[in-house]
Amino acid sequence: MAEPITVDDPDDPRLHDYTGLTDVQLRRRREPAEGLFIAEGEKVIRRALETGHEARSVLMTAKWADVMRDVVEDLAAPVYVVSPELAEQVTGYHVHRGALASMRRRPLPSADRLLSDTGRSTPGADGAPAARRRVAIFEDIVDHANLGAAFRNAAALGVDAVLLTPRCADPLYRRAVKVSMGAVFHVPYARFAAWPEGAETVREHGFVLAALCLSPTSVPLDELAARRPDRLALMLGTEGEGLSPGALRAADTHVRIPMDAGVDSLNVAAASAVAFYATR
Structure with a gap:
């Protein structure tokens, strides 16, 4: 059981993990x-x-120490209790x-390792876990809110x-985690070492690569879903x-x-929800 520790100095080195949370470049x-992220x-x-993540420490106000008493009791990590004013001083x-x-x-697995592992798909007739059957590739999505929302969609709609x-x-940046409501902890993910070269790794594992785009050759999403x-x-x-x-050239098919x-496209998070639902 972790005994809460009251801290009243914003410069206390024990609060180092929480300093400057609003400075995106610094935190990235x-x-x-x-080796940390903030929940x-x-x-x-x-x-x-x-989901098995290990806490380094917890920072909370006195009000939340009571609300989260059961969590605190099970932690081996230190729990620091601060005033709301001090929390704002530290975090920004x-x-x-x-x-x-x-x-x-x-540690993140490689893309090859992730695709080789069994996933969350329905087990086979013998009861063994099935291979991953449906994955999402996010290219250069730099908005943390969009990435968090897309991860939440992936978790809700069964993407492996x-x-x-x-x-x-970074899916584990505070805003991405917050927008995803913790869904980033439930969906396995990996980062390509190089792109679009990494598309070939996906193809080697037997995946059809479908690019959501507005190209003249794109087929309706329903048509892709019907191909199963x-x-x-x-x-x-x-x-x-x-x-x-480069990504469009690497794809096997283009989908719209x-x-x-007169609307030509959706926000990437909204588009991901539509695509994930249509191809369930």
Whole structure:
């Protein structure tokens, strides 16, 4: 059981993990290098712990120490109790959810290893876990809110795994985790070492690569779903430009979501929800 420790000095070195949380560039450098990520809010912290992530420490106000008493009692990590004012001094913003946890990152598998592992698909007739059958490839999505929402869609709609290109945002950045409501902890993911070269690794595992785009050769999403490919990789691109020319060339087929009222495309998170639902 972790005994809560009251801290009243914003410069206390024990609070180092939580300093400057609003500085995106700083946190993007620090967190992977130091092997940590930040979970914000009771539900997200609980989900991180439930999925086996290890806490380095927890920072909370006195009000939340009571709400999360059962969590605190089971932790081996230190729990620091601070005033709301001190929490804001340390983090750089008003921590209205009242609790933050510094969690240890796990090593990411390679894309090849991730696709080789069995996934969440329905077990076969012999009861053995089935191979991953449907994955998402996110290319260069740099907006953390969009990435978090897309991960939440993937978890809700049964996508077996996510593959990220090298320039994609960090799914474990605080805002991405928060928007996903902890779904980033439930969907296995890996990051390609190189892209679009990594597309060949996906193809070698028997996946059809379907690029969501507005190219003249694209077919309606319903048509792709009707083909029922045994293994499908859905490729989604950046918020502004969509998929890169290299990604489009690497794809086996181009797919579009039919639109009305003169709208040519959807936000990438919304498009992912439509694509994941249509190909369930």
